[in-house]
Amino acid sequence: MYLPHSFMYGIAALSLAISQNAFSADANNVLRVGTSGDYAPFTYKEKGAVTGFDIAVVEAVAKKIGYQVKWEVADFVGLFGQLDSGRIDTVANQLSITLERQQKYQFSQPYEFSGDVFVIKQDNNSIKNIQDLAGKTVGVGFGTADERKLRSLLAGKNVTIKTFDEDPVAELNEVVLGRVDAYYNGAVAVRTAIGRAKLPLKLLGKPAAYDEIGLPFARNARGQALASKVNAALGELKKDGTLQKISLQWLKADVTKKN
Known part of the structure; x- marks a missing residue:
């Protein structure tokens, strides 16, 4: 039709x-x-x-x-x-x-309000504060707000910053293996990762900064x-x-x- x-x-x-x-x-x-x-x-x-x-x-x-x-x-x-x-x-x-x-x-x-912390080896007694990170290497997530804050926090302190693009457990293992001296991330995230993987790590003092999520x-x-x-x-x-x-x-x- x-x-x-x-x-x-x-x-x-x-x-x-x-x-x-x-x-x-x-x-x-x-x-x-x-x-x-x-x-x-x-x-x-x-x-x-x-x-x-x-x-x-x-x-x-x-x-x-x-x-x-x-x-x-x-x-x-x-x-x-x-x-x-x-x-x-x-x-x-x-x-x-x-x-x-x-x-x-x-x-x-x-x-959420998130506190950021440094994580070091459980038996590390030489790093007690941010000043002790001078001459050390610190890991952080690539492209994160934590990376920008860390660079500002450690500016002029002779610290090498190494970035990673992996899950928190893999990044924390870099500290365990001695490839970095410390790792920087949110307290809740690192506590959870340390507990789940039973890593021999500890948090360094109180949060160095806080984030609003x-x-x-x-x-x-x-x-x-x-x-x-x-x-x-x-x-x-x-x-x-x-x-x-x-x-x-x-x-x-x-x-x-x-x-």
């Missing part, structure tokens, strides 16, 4: 509109989140899925705002590229809220809208005690406020 071009065009336009509306509805109810899945106990893989503290926080936030989470697992160094290209909406990977990052991204309010969003309409919703949800989850429960479950401590 012959159908006029105008009729066919109308059907095509209607189909396109339905398709676009369906895509829009799907996009508006799915939170695409990037994570490395290799940073226990915050984000790691188990039975084919990602799990951990950051994962649980995002899932709780998504539930509060009526969204489903679509997880995208990639190397840490590539997560910001995915955020910049619009492939993901945010990153859940223990991201510190820094002035440099805030110039480019809109961050949620912090959902949050979720970054692109500075566009979608990013700003999501950031607003996520902020409101985090506020409610803090108020009703949900965030504290998640923290105690995964980290055995309440890191949702400054201690």
